[in-house]
Amino acid sequence: xxxxxxxxxxxxxxxxxxxxxxxxxxxxxxxxxxxxxxxxxxxxxxxxxxxxxxxxxxxxxxxxxxxxxxxxxxxxxxxxxxxxxxxxxxxxxxxxxxxxxxxxxxxxxxxxxxxxxxxxxxxxxxxxxxxxxxxxxxxxxxxxxxxxxxxxxxxxxxxxxxxxxxxxxxxxxxxxxxxxxxxxxxxxxxxxxxxxxxxxxxxxxxxxxxxxxxxxxxxxxxxxxxxxxxxxxxxxxxxxxxxxxxxxxxxxxxxxxxxxxxxxxxxxxxxxxxxxxxxxxxxxxxxxxxxxxxxxxxxxxxxxxxxxxxxxxxxxxxxxxxxxxxxxxxxxxxxxxxxxxxxxxxxxxxxxxxxxxxxxxxxxxxxxxxxxxxxxxxxxxxxxxxxxxxxxxxxxxxxxxxxxxxxxx
Numbered sequence: 092x093x094x095x096x097x098x099x100x101x102x103x104x105x106x107x108x109x110x111x112x113x114x115x116x117x118x119x120x121x122x123x124x125x126x127x128x129x130x131x132x133x134x135x136x137x138x139x140x141x142x143x144x145x146x147x148x149x150x151x152x153x154x155x156x157x158x159x160x161x162x163x164x165x166x167x168x169x170x171x172x173x174x175x176x177x178x179x180x181x182x183x184x185x186x187x188x189x190x191x192x193x194x195x196x197x198x199x200x201x202x203x204x205x206x207x208x209x210x211x212x213x214x215x216x217x218x219x220x221x222x223x224x225x226x227x228x229x230x231x232x233x234x235x236x237x238x239x240x241x242x243x244x245x246x247x248x249x250x251x252x253x254x255x256x257x258x259x260x261x262x263x264x265x266x267x268x269x270x271x272x273x274x275x276x277x278x279x280x281x282x283x284x285x286x287x288x289x290x291x292x293x294x295x296x297x298x299x300x301x302x303x304x305x306x307x308x309x310x311x312x313x314x315x316x317x318x319x320x321x322x323x324x325x326x327x328x329x330x331x332x333x334x335x336x337x338x339x340x341x342x343x344x345x346x347x348x349x350x351x352x353x354x355x356x357x358x359x360x361x362x363x364x365x366x367x368x369x370x371x372x373x374x375x376x377x378x379x380x381x382x383x384x385x386x387x388x389x390x391x392x393x394x395x396x397x398x399x400x401x402x403x404x405x406x407x408x409x410x411x412x413x414x415x416x417x418x419x420x421x422x423x424x425x426x427x428x429x430x431x432x433x434x435x436x437x438x439x440x441x442x443x444x445x446x447x448x449x450x451x452x453x454x455x456x457x458x459x460x461x462x463x464x465x466x467x468x469x470x471x472x473x474x475x476x477x478x479x480x481x482x483x484x485x486x487x488x489x490x491x492x493x494x495x496x497x498x499x500x
Contacts, residue, residue, distance in 0.1 A: 193200040229471070232482075233371065235292045237383055237474045239371045243386045244459060247368050250388065257390035260365075261455055261474075262447035263481035266304035268374055268381045270291070282381075285374055290482070293372045300371055302383045304443050310379075310488060312440035315422055317487065318413045329415045336360065339430060341399035348392055348399050354407065364392045380488040382481045405430050417454050418477055420484075421445050446481045448473075452454070 152182065240261060244251075251257060253419035269280040283300055285291060322329050335355065341348040351361040370385040407426040412419055423443045427436035434440070448454045454473045461468035 176244045231435070232290045232292065233471070233475050233478060236371065236373075236478050237471050239292075239369070239384065240386060240455065240474055241459060241462075241470070243369045244455070247388070250366075254388065254390055257388045259456055260387045260389050260447065261385070261451045261477070262387075262445050262478060263382050263384045264302075264304050264443065264445040265306065265380045265382050265481065265485055266302050266443075268372055269303050271299040271301045271305065283374065283375065287376060289377070290374075291374045293374060300372065302370075302381070303385075304445075305441040306380070306441060306444070306488075311422065311424065311444075313488075314425045314444055314484065315411070318411075318420060318422065321415075322413065329413055331411055331413045333411050334408075336408050336410065338408060340402045340405070342396060342402060343399040344394055348395055362392050363389050365389050375482075375485050378485045378488055380485045382485055384478070384481075401430065404428060407434055414449055417448060417450075417473060418446050418480055419449050420480070421447070444484065446477060446484070448477060 267282050270283050281301055322331055337352045337354050339350045347365045349363050352359050368386045370383050373382050375381050404427045408423050410421055410423040412421050425442045426440045428434050455472040458468045458470035458473060462470050
């Protein structure tokens with residue numbers, strides 16, 4: 092699962108053919124352009140002044156005023172509505188005294204039945220603005236995760252203040268949301284089904300689910316290959332490290348006191364107390380994997396509380412970490428074994444992938460403080476960056492079929 096490297100550490104033009112006319116717009120376009128195809132002798136003279144109310148009534152009631160064509164006055168009204176005037180009047184009824192229709196369609200609308208007019212394509216800005224108002228719209232899933240992280244940290248602000256050596260950990264992990272009630276005997280964990288077609292955050296405790304972070308070996312190898320290719324493309328931007336560590340944990344009042352040792356030397360490399368604060372589960376029906384966003388507090392410990400109880404199993408973690416700017420991707424093969432024992436060939440390992448902030452203190456806490464003071468900040472931008480990385484990986488948890496099945500995530 093290591094990268095294929097000798098080191099274990101490294102650093103147009105507009106279309107010429109007219110586009111087909113939508114049926115719903117064809118009649119309106121024809122109403123505007125019919126006069127362009129009439130012989131000059133049959134065209135009525137152009138008006139150079141606004142029609143009086145009496146003339147309006149004549150146009151509506153007397154079809155002979157159109158050179159015997161029998162066309163209703165609505166043709167002229169279409170022209171009025173497509174002009175550049177901003178004071179449009181209703182489609183029926185007498186004209187108001189302040190209404191003055193244009194003498195002819197504006198050049199931007201005067202085309203020969205072609206939809207859209209070729210000349211208008213040159214007016215489309217490149218790139219397009221996010222909306223006609225120039226303001227972007229934040230997707231709901233981004234807002235949900237941003238509000239979750241901001242709200243969680245706000246609720247536990249006093250806890251953070253009472254533990255000055257603590258740091259915040261924000262991570263997103265790939266996995267599957269399965270039915271906590273279980274499936275048919277022998278069927279194993281069954282992924283939940285919800286009648287939705289896009290990413291959806293689950294309301295806690297409303298649906299009986301469990302989050303299973305394990306994936307199969309083939310998928311783990313697929314992600315390993317993807318991330319190795321990223322390293323080879325730019326070793327300066329994406330750096331990786333490969334470690335094999337053993338976690339031994341002690342539990343007390345919901346907290347985990349973790350002691351991490353280097354598997355080869357046995358030396359202690361880390362002692363961390365972890366307090367889980369909250370998590371948000373995201374169901375992704377268009378991808379083979381879901382994901383969970385978690386917020387926790389971590390702080391170093393030097394003396395283990397006497398009441399802490401040793402967990403029965405320890406975790407042997409063979410991990411490759413890929414760090415890129417704000418975030419780090421951890422790809423881990425985990426053997427869970429009884430304390431003091433070696434991994435057994437009879438029990439397969441689990442495979443995990445998570446994305447976390449390299450420095451959540453700078454990326455989240457500092458930017459949140461700016462936001463709370465009303466100062467310019469990058470909190471949403473940073474969180475969206477984390478979320479989009481896990482979304483990208485979730486959407487590539489399977490090889491697409493030849494030809495594709497539509498737009499990819």
